[in-house]
Amino acid sequence: MADPMHQFEIQKVVDLPSFTLPGVGAIDMSITNSTVAMLAAATLVILFFAVTTAKAAVVPGRLQVIGEGVFSYIDDLVVGIIGHEGRKFFPYIFTVFMFILAMNMLGLFLVFTATSQLAVTASLAVMTILIVIIYGVMRNGANMYKLFVPSGIPWYMLILVTPIEILSFLLRPVTLALRLFGNMLGGHVALKVFAGFVVSLGALAATGGVATLGYVAAALSLGGVVALTALEFLVAFLQAFVFAVLACVYLNDVVNLGHHH
């Protein structure tokens, strides 16, 4: 059976000289298949909005309705979770959502999924959590401690609750990165394993005798691949959506610190 992990290997497409950063060491600047997949995803997003907003009119045409639909979907999400102050985070949330969605979808059509690389998802998660921390400190200053000290509970409970809150805050970027990475990796491995069953069971059935029954099992696995692919399209959208929702929720914690709305 073909190795199901082979699809995640990084291969160099264009070899570029490495770049030495003082204090960090040499950084490989080569263009890999991961970089190509991300560039393709970014190009796809730009093309999508270039096409849908090319002939912008007050009464939208068919294409413009699609573009505006995606736009207002995320706008409603951001304003719904953070409130009106969340508008300033809309460009970031929208960019991240479209970028992840494009990478996930391209991974299902092409050979490489950029979001199945931990480096890619971790970068997105670290970027999100840095915005949360920097904006939180800028806006709340020393009041940031309220994030770890929930109001309305007796002081002796705080001894227990505060370490848990700090730990859960530190785990946020980790789970944000691992959720997207794990979902994409797991889904694509399952697809490859089932696709491998079709080939190996078919080869077994071709030997004749009782093994001919293998054709039935191969057909069942083929059906499984089709069903899993349909499920993966749902997961691809859902994971992009989940990333956007969680980024909003984490931002909401620092934007509306101490008062719920």
Added chain:
Amino acid sequence: MDAEAAKYIGAGLATLGMIGAGVGVGTIFGHFLAGATRNPSAAGGQFTNLILGAALTEALGILAFVLGLLILFS
């Protein structure tokens, strides 16, 4: 026992953590359906909360999966 064999058994055992995530996600969607069939008009507004709960629960299952991968490939 062979170290290689122990590695595979360990990776398999690590994935058992997903049982909890499976139960949790099932509970979330089951209770959502129970609530949605009682009051269908309120169901649409809770979609974000539904996905949020499922995502937070699922993260724990993903941790078990990643742990399995770590044991297998490191």
